[in-house]
């Protein structure tokens with residue numbers, strides 16, 4: 001097969017598979033604990049209510065940008081249950097988010113809009129309330 005022949009109708013990869021090509025081995029590796037997370041916050045929160053927030057993070061090694069979602073619930077016993085999830089973004093998506101960011105960090109409609117980004121592909125990892133990291 002001639003792979004230079006662009007007329008061959010290759011099936012499009014699902015977006016989740018395309019996204020595996022972003023990032024580097026350090027930021028795609030499943031952390032064992034929070035200390036091993038290699039991404040850092042990039043600026044202010046995009047959306048922030050007392051128990052739910054979004055912000056952008058950069059990989060310290062490859063600069064891949066991730067959308068981070070933090071969610072917190074208070075259990076019956078008053079214990080705080082916290083989740084964190086990270087998904088990689090394309091540069092187009094980063095621009096789209098920055099172009100649409102609300103002046104009000106509590107803007108619920110922008111929060112819902114960001115939630116949809118999180119649903120578009122698996123998270124590279126999710127930190128569960130017990131501190132365990134899993135794939136999304």
Ligand SMILES: [Zn+2]
Pocket residue numbers: 023024025026027028059060061062063064
């Ligand atoms: Zn990286």
